[in-house]
Amino acid sequence: MDLELVQRVQAGDKKAFDVLILKYQQRIVHVITGFVHDPVEALDVAQEAFIKAYRAIPNFRGDSAFYTWLYRIAINTAKNHLTSRARRPPAVDVDAMDATNYYDAAELKEFETPESSLMTDELQKTIHQAIEGLPEDTATAIKLRELEGMSYEEIAQVMECPIGTVRSRIFRARDAIDKQIQEIMGEGE
Amino acid sequence: MTVNQNELLSALVDGELQGKELDDVLQLLNTNEQARRQLQRYQRTSDVLHDHGVSHHHIDLSDRISATLDDEVEFTTSSKNTAQIIAFPRQFWKQAASLAVAASIGALAVIGVMTQPQNQLVQVPQVASVEIETTPMIVATTGKRWTVEEQEVEERLNSYLVDHNEYAGASGVFSYARVVSYDMGQ
Numbered sequence: 001m002d003l004e005l006v007q008r009v010q011a012g013d014k015k016a017f018d019v020l021i022l023k024y025q026q027r028i029v030h031v032i033t034g035f036v037h038d039p040v041e042a043l044d045v046a047q048e049a050f051i052k053a054y055r056a057i058p059n060f061r062g063d064s065a066f067y068t069w070l071y072r073i074a075i076n077t078a079k080n081h082l083t084s085r086a087r088r089p090p091a092v093d094v095d096a097m098d099a100t101n102y103y104d105a106a107e108l109k110e111f112e113t114p115e116s117s118l119m120t121d122e123l124q125k126t127i128h129q130a131i132e133g134l135p136e137d138t139a140t141a142i143k144l145r146e147l148e149g150m151s152y153e154e155i156a157q158v159m160e161c162p163i164g165t166v167r168s169r170i171f172r173a174r175d176a177i178d179k180q181i182q183e184i185m186g187e188g189e
Numbered sequence: 190m191t192v193n194q195n196e197l198l199s200a201l202v203d204g205e206l207q208g209k210e211l212d213d214v215l216q217l218l219n220t221n222e223q224a225r226r227q228l229q230r231y232q233r234t235s236d237v238l239h240d241h242g243v244s245h246h247h248i249d250l251s252d253r254i255s256a257t258l259d260d261e262v263e264f265t266t267s268s269k270n271t272a273q274i275i276a277f278p279r280q281f282w283k284q285a286a287s288l289a290v291a292a293s294i295g296a297l298a299v300i301g302v303m304t305q306p307q308n309q310l311v312q313v314p315q316v317a318s319v320e321i322e323t324t325p326m327i328v329a330t331t332g333k334r335w336t337v338e339e340q341e342v343e344e345r346l347n348s349y350l351v352d353h354n355e356y357a358g359a360s361g362v363f364s365y366a367r368v369v370s371y372d373m374g375q
Contacts, residue, residue, distance in 0.1 A: 002204060004211065012263040014255070015215045019201070021251040022218065022225055023232050027241050029248055043250065050254050058264055123237050145203060146238040152205050171199035174231050181234065 002066035009057050017054055024067060025050070028074045035078035049077040122184060130180040134173055141166055142173035190223055198224060202231045225249065 002023075008016035028049060033042040053073050060069060131139050137159065144150045144158060152170075156163045197214045200206050206214060217224045226247075 004207065010264050013215075014258060014263060015219050017258070018251050018255060019215060019218055019228075021254055022228050022249075023202070025248050025250045026229065026233055027236055029250075030241075043248070047250050047253055047257070050250065051257055054254075054258055054261065120237070123233075127234060127237055146235060152200075152203065167196060167200050167205065170203065171196040174199045174202075174234060175195060177234050178227075178230050181230065 003062050006057060006060055006062070006066055009054070010060075017057070020066065020070075021050055024070060027067075028070065031071065031074055032078045035075075035082060041081075045078050045081050046074065048081070049074040052077060123181065126180050126184055127177050130177040131173065134176055138169045138173045138176075141169035142177075145170050190221070190227065194224065195227060198228045199231055201228065202235050225251070 002020065005016045005020055009020070025046065029039075029042050029046045032045045032049070033039060036042050036045055049070070053070050056073070060066070131142060134142070140159065141155055144155045145152075150158070152163045152166045155166045155170075159166065194214075194217060197206065197210060197217070200210070201214050218228065229247075229249075
């Protein structure tokens, strides 16, 4: 469905790009933080990466998944950012593709503080506990979707139920998980 | 937020929306801040289950990015990058071809001249510094020199030869000359 959103952007629908931002900004910011090691700076670089992606989206042909394509742009933007900082004043903008040559793959490791690592562990534990507490059909639906990567149609075949039911069960599972997460994250409405 | 709206957001995370439902959810996200936050939370759950790293802080770059992109041109189907062929008139190609041929010949001529051993252009200053010999130039009187019976013709040919030798040393022209035939009428 990312492809459908991309096609809408290509057809002039900017709101569709807004959804792509909402979907991927947390992952992209996390990846970029692994490079720039500064949360505020990471937001600026992520913003730049999304803008570059928007400008390049007419050339996106769907040969790879949209996130893979976006991830590559984000990585190159982050490296480009680091390169320009190391060579101040940045009189010339280093090409993003060239910038990939300046860094070793070892530097691609993502930046995890002990605090964020602990939070990730806590989130995973909470989610799995929430899934275990779900009714069996709901838990099965979310596991087949998230862990097995099945489409709604495939899940409907496996569980021998309509696609609408699958969608409803997955939503109920997500909603229950979300309530648990909000408790530990303090994100109440 | 209704249950149905949240279900649409959940389906959006899974990429299972199309057509009107997708239109509806895009509209919802465009107008409802709570929906935007809900979508991000569902997405985060999915990302964590897939073992993708996520930022643990609430982030919404979309406003900042949208503000920047407001000035950008909206893409249209016709604005996709397509090769644009500029049709030059036939006359242009003829002129371009002629120019290319002329340039090639010119380049060959320059290279030919530069590779001649007698082309000692850099020695011109030395020539200038040498004292001018006053010995009259002797035109060959033996060997392959022409033999003409008319004095006027012979003098004219001699003057041509002297002129030629004067130019040959300075301009890289071949230093020898051959007169194949000569006609008074020419």
